[in-house]
Amino acid sequence: MISWDKSRQLIAKNEQWIPGGVVSLNRRCDPNICFHRGRGSRVWDIDGNEYIDYQAAFAAFFLGHNDPDVNAAVAQALQDERVLMGAGPTDMEGELAQLICQHVPFVEKVQFTSTGSEATYLAVRLARACTGRDHIVIIQGGYNGWFNEVAANVISSLPDIGPRVSPGEYPFDGLSAGVPESHKRQVHVINFNDLDSVEYVAKRYPIACIILEPILQNIGIVKPQPGYLEGLRKLADAHGFLLIFDEVKTGFRHALGGYQGLSGVQPDISTFGKAIANGYPLAVIGGKARYMDYFAHPEKAKRVLIAGTYNAHPIPVAAAIATIKKLASSQHRVYDHVGNLGQTLAEGLNCIWAKFGEPFYLARERSAFCLYFMDHAPRDFHDLASHHNFELDKRYRFELIKRGIYHFPLPLKQGSISFAHSTKDIDETLTKTEEVTRLLFR
Ligand SMILES: Cc1ncc(COP(=O)(O)O)c(C=O)c1O
Structure with missing residues (x-):
């Protein structure tokens, strides 16, 4: 069972000096994890848990952490x-x-x-x-x-x-x-x-x-x-x-x-x-x-x-x-790599979610993606707010985080693949996703 005890303690300590306990209040979320270091596609929190990162500091790390x-x-x-x-x-x-x-x-x-x-x-x-x-x-x-x-x-x-x-x-x-x-x-x-x-x-x-x-x-x-x-x-x-x-x-x-x-x-x-x-x-x-x-x-x-x-x-x-x-650089072919990973991930997610009869739509632009729980591509915010299943989105993200797949735990936030992600990361993400969907629809 994953533990975030040290994270909880640190936030409580920081609250004495920082309003809300965190710098930039849009970073306060549930679970409120204190991350410590990152390399490539992976990040580690102060409790020692490891995650495949799809948050990338709100999409900033496109080459991966500490490139x-x-x-x-x-x-x-x-x-x-x-x-x-x-x-x-x-x-x-x-x-x-x-x-x-x-x-x-x-x-x-x-x-x-x-x-x-x-x-x-x-x-x-x-x-x-x-x-x-x-x-x-x-x-x-x-x-x-x-x-x-x-x-x-x-x-x-x-x-x-x-x-x-x-x-x-x-x-x-x-x-x-x-x-x-x-x-x-x-x-x-x-x-x-x-x-x-x-x-x-x-x-x-x-x-x-x-x-x-x-x-x-x-x-x-x-x-x-x-x-x-x-x-x-x-x-x-x-x-x-x-x-x-x-x-x-x-x-x-x-x-x-x-x-x-x-x-x-x-x-x-x-x-x-x-x-x-x-x-x-x-x-x-x-x-x-x-x-x-x-x-x-x-x-x-x-x-x-x-x-x-x-x-x-x-x-x-x-x-x-x-x-x-x-x-x-033609040596690295960054855009080809992230595009291919994006496609593999999208195909895998589509395949997993199609099994459950729950409305979903996987939106993707190359390395950036978002799984909507509604049956069509959103046209605007009103469309989303009227059709998307926010509750399911929240639970889905939380269960993934517990298994070491980090998406920002707020509905609708995009996932970001980096150049440092590998097919192994995508495979692991899909395996854990399958586990989560089975749990959600048991
Ligand atoms: C589209 C867009 N514009 C502007 C900003 C603001 O950038 P910053 O957070 O670096 O001030 C953001 C941040 O998320 C953004 O996504």
């Missing part, structure tokens, strides 16, 4: 006595910027931040500066960070969300208290895959931008329907607002060129994070030069402020350069 090439690049930067001076440019930041612009098709120029939320914050600020407008559109079921404008969505109960389109106001209190009413009035929360609502809002309000994940990956894997992203591009052009793809989760994970490269739809501005530096704190805001150049606009009144003591710190920059080079 040897990324670790070597970081060690080299330390050995070379690289410094963060906060004065002038560095060769490494230039090299990284060039690599990104070469690989991501619709990014001509970039700036760096430490976190995805800073990048999305700046993307919205940039859009407001470029258009001279204040209102923004976000997507229910999406997640774009923690700041005021975007703290309104993700997983919210249907009665809280209110009408399909909520022009002119946050439909509810959102993810956070403390958001000023004036901010809420400029944010319009609409459904994914719903072009009519975008047009509805754009006709009535001065919209600076729509910011969205091109695939909703904070409520599993909810894909854009054919023509949706293209339709957004057309509406943006017709109404003069900017199209921002938040690729913090999709970028570098699905392809070097991000989801924009796969879909061929051109955003005006994009944001990246997570996989780009294999878990080191680095994020990117990038896009068309005519917009990005507002960061260095010759007229002071039009210049957009970007600052941050730790922006382009040499350690995460070294990690990002090593990560991108590995992703691009």
